[in-house]
Amino acid sequence: MIRYYPEKIIILDDARVRDSIITKNILSAVEGRNISVSYFCEEKIAAMIQDAKKLENSYGEGKKTLLITANRGEFLKKCPGTNDYICCDYYIIDFAQNCPMECTYCILQAYLNNPFMVVYANIEDLFAELNSRLFADPHKKYRIGTGEFTDSLALEHLSEYSKILMDYFSDKPQFIIEFKSKTDYVKTFTNRSGARRNVIISYSMNAANVNRFEELKTATIEERLIAAAECVKAGYKITLHFDPIIDYDDFETEMALTVELIFKYLKPRDILYISLGAFRFIPALAEIIALRFPKSRIIYNEFIKGYDKKSRYFRFKREKLFASVIDSIKKYDTASEIEIYFCMESPEMWNALLKKAPRSDEELGGTLYDKCRNCFKAI
Amino acid sequence: MLEDIQYQYLSIPLSGLNQADEDNRISIPADYAQLEKSISETGLISPLIVCASGAGYKVICGFKRLDILKKIKPGAPVKCLVTDPLPPADQLALNIAENISSRELNPVEAANAIAKLSAFYGRGEIIEKFLPAMNIQKSEYAYNKYISLASLGRRAKEFTASGRIPLAAAFQIVKFSCSEQEMFLNVIEACRMGANLIVETAQLVFETSMQYGVCAGEILTRAGCESIISNADLTPNQKTEEIRRALHSLKRPMYESAMARFRELAAEFDSRKISLNPFAYFEKDEISVKFNITSIKDLETKIAALERLKESRLAAEFLKNNGGHGDGARKEGKAGR
Ligand code: SF4
Numbered sequence: 001m002i003r004y005y006p007e008k009i010i011i012l013d014d015a016r017v018r019d020s021i022i023t024k025n026i027l028s029a030v031e032g033r034n035i036s037v038s039y040f041c042e043e044k045i046a047a048m049i050q051d052a053k054k055l056e057n058s059y060g061e062g063k064k065t066l067l068i069t070a071n072r073g074e075f076l077k078k079c080p081g082t083n084d085y086i087c088c089d090y091y092i093i094d095f096a097q098n099c100p101m102e103c104t105y106c107i108l109q110a111y112l113n114n115p116f117m118v119v120y121a122n123i124e125d126l127f128a129e130l131n132s133r134l135f136a137d138p139h140k141k142y143r144i145g146t147g148e149f150t151d152s153l154a155l156e157h158l159s160e161y162s163k164i165l166m167d168y169f170s171d172k173p174q175f176i177i178e179f180k181s182k183t184d185y186v187k188t189f190t191n192r193s194g195a196r197r198n199v200i201i202s203y204s205m206n207a208a209n210v211n212r213f214e215e216l217k218t219a220t221i222e223e224r225l226i227a228a229a230e231c232v233k234a235g236y237k238i239t240l241h242f243d244p245i246i247d248y249d250d251f252e253t254e255m256a257l258t259v260e261l262i263f264k265y266l267k268p269r270d271i272l273y274i275s276l277g278a279f280r281f282i283p284a285l286a287e288i289i290a291l292r293f294p295k296s297r298i299i300y301n302e303f304i305k306g307y308d309k310k311s312r313y314f315r316f317k318r319e320k321l322f323a324s325v326i327d328s329i330k331k332y333d334t335a336s337e338i339e340i341y342f343c344m345e346s347p348e349m350w351n352a353l354l355k356k357a358p359r360s361d362e363e364l365g366g367t368l369y370d371k372c373r374n375c376f377k378a379i
Numbered sequence: 380m381l382e383d384i385q386y387q388y389l390s391i392p393l394s395g396l397n398q399a400d401e402d403n404r405i406s407i408p409a410d411y412a413q414l415e416k417s418i419s420e421t422g423l424i425s426p427l428i429v430c431a432s433g434a435g436y437k438v439i440c441g442f443k444r445l446d447i448l449k450k451i452k453p454g455a456p457v458k459c460l461v462t463d464p465l466p467p468a469d470q471l472a473l474n475i476a477e478n479i480s481s482r483e484l485n486p487v488e489a490a491n492a493i494a495k496l497s498a499f500y501g502r503g504e505i506i507e508k509f510l511p512a513m514n515i516q517k518s519e520y521a522y523n524k525y526i527s528l529a530s531l532g533r534r535a536k537e538f539t540a541s542g543r544i545p546l547a548a549a550f551q552i553v554k555f556s557c558s559e560q561e562m563f564l565n566v567i568e569a570c571r572m573g574a575n576l577i578v579e580t581a582q583l584v585f586e587t588s589m590q591y592g593v594c595a596g597e598i599l600t601r602a603g604c605e606s607i608i609s610n611a612d613l614t615p616n617q618k619t620e621e622i623r624r625a626l627h628s629l630k631r632p633m634y635e636s637a638m639a640r641f642r643e644l645a646a647e648f649d650s651r652k653i654s655l656n657p658f659a660y661f662e663k664d665e666i667s668v669k670f671n672i673t674s675i676k677d678l679e680t681k682i683a684a685l686e687r688l689k690e691s692r693l694a695a696e697f698l699k700n701n702g703g704h705g706d707g708a709r710k711e712g713k714a715g716r
Pocket of ligand 1: 150
């Protein structure tokens with residue numbers, strides 16, 4: 001896949017950002033390329049963001065600019081759930097926002113109010129916050145990801161953020177850290193001796209045709225799996241996320257192709273868990289998809305309003321889609337080595353297709369955490 | 380510059396005007412009853428603007444007036460303001476400026492104007508300079524929307540220009556082919572739909588066609604629109620209802636069939652005693668039962684109704700641990716893929 005390079009870089013003129021290792025990494029990675037670099041104060045950057053927002057294709061155009069700035073809010077966030085669906089009690093480090101890839105269904109299109117690619121370089125603030133918050137509850141089973149407001153590895157060739165985070169967590173094995181990606185970037189994991197015991201590399205999976213037509217500028221499923229296999233070779237464990245599962249043409253065949261490919265490159269014991277989540281969206285996202293990707297048909301289907309106010313497939317359609325993916329996986333994972341769970345599903349769905357529904361988000365989070373820890377201990 | 384143009388007043392016979400040359404036309408030929416009445420009563424007050432072109436004159440402004448004069452005064456000379464030859468871009472800009480100085484362009488005229496301007500000006504210049512002058516929001520989004528309208532079929536343009544279909548519906552049906560637009564217009568005419576319903580129906584047809592990956596005409600056919608609108612026994616309201624029901628069944632087959640089954644089974648209960656609502660069932664193993672109690676006797680009636688519910692076919696089909704859940708909905712499968 002083609003790696004992202006911005007057309008211009010804007011840097012917040014603040015010592016925490018200017019002198020940060022992140023900024024230095026990015027500037028040295030783009031050296032020799034024809035990329036303009038400018039330093040601006042906060043007010044000027046705010047004005048530039050406002051101007052960029054006025055562009056018709058602001059979301060697409062804005063990505064050409066990489067903004068290196070400081071995160072003034074919290075870095076560590078809890079993945080938001082709702083009472084009526086079971087969530088996996090996941091935490092996120094908000095280290096960057098926006099993504100150079102173009103998935104038609106990407107929620108960031110409706111969520112972000114800054115069209116630039118953003119990296120938060122005030123890494124000392126991040127570490128200070130992690131130090132003060134992560135240890136507050138010694139019993140808390142933290143699984144922490146970075147791929148919520150961006151792709152974990154999309155800018156890794158520039159910033160090496162994940163590498164720095166891995167170093168930070170290397171002497172804190174009680175925290176599980178997960179890098180979730182649709183890229184095939186592996187250098188961070190393969191270029192070092194010995195895998196980190198608390199690090200999981202995670203790849204998004206989808207039906208082969210969804211990957212071709214709806215996940216633009218991403219690595220192909222096969223490229224991701226080749227990357228995953230390299231990580232396994234380097235000693236890492238993999239997790240896979242089928243999310244969003246989309247009711248698409250020839251769903252069962254195309255999904256079976258992907259599952260077949262997974263087990264061509266990975267063995268069940270290489271995979272800690274697989275999550276399944278069906279396509280869901282807010283009305284604002286539907287409008288954006290219709291406008292930016294008029295050929296995409298993903299928003300035209302039979303949907304109901306879920307308890308989280310998002311449109312989602314009718315319950316029995318979801319059940320059918322999930323059942324098909326689970327059946328495909330089970331054909332290869334005959335000894336049930338892989339933990340399968342749902343992302344934001346009702347207890348009814350769990351009871352119909354998986355084992356008994358977890359009683360709480362913490363219970364599910366705990367199961368996944370224990371699975372990781374036991375596996376790491378066994379290595 | 381348009382303000383520097385010099386005009387000369389002339390009366391020109393109709394035959395002297397290049398009537399076939401409609402390069403500058405932004406209006407659509409239609410029924411201009413009011414303007415026609417005014418011209419026949421008081422004559423032409425605002426002269427046409429033309430410029431010398433070959434052996435005759437090319438019309439810059441006044442195509443509607445010309446249409447009317449051809450019809451009601453074919454032998455009479457036409458009052459014209461003649462300019463020196465102008466570059467085509469200036470002719471068009473002059474026509475637009477003359478029109479918007481006296482009235483608001485209808486959406487089709489605005490669309491035609493933008494489409495024609497795009498032959499001479501870049502999109503950025505049109506957005507910056509012309510859209511605000513036409514009272515259209517200065518954005519690429521609006522530019523794209525309006526330029527798409529220029530490809531509406533003739534009848535759809537007439538409906539849009541005259542306001543018989545709202546702009547939001549025009550933006551939807553422009554995605555249909557011309558013959559599908561005709562079918563759609565026949566439906567809304569036969570049903571005498573109001574503005575909101577027209578927009579909702581256009582959207583429903585478009586979304587359903589995308590859902591099934593077929594054209595809009597196919598959806599109108601599958602919904603049986605042709606036979607519904609030609610059914611003389613139905614009132615326009617009944618036709619509307621039938622068409623909406625048919626379109627919704629196509630759009631939400633699982634929901635509609637589960638609802639139909641639920642209604643059928645719920646009809647076995649007296650809704651004055653307990654009211655049953657399946658909504659929760661569409662996401663959970665739950666239905667909602669509501670009732671008020673006015674007396675002890677009333678409470679006994681409600682308890683009896685609940686007892687009947689427990690043994691009912693509705694409970695057997697829609698509640699878990701009592702014959703499975705939701706077989707009616709579950710069996711229905713996928714929507715057209
Ligand atoms: S890779 Fe993830 S973050 Fe990037 S566009 Fe796709 S869905 Fe959005």
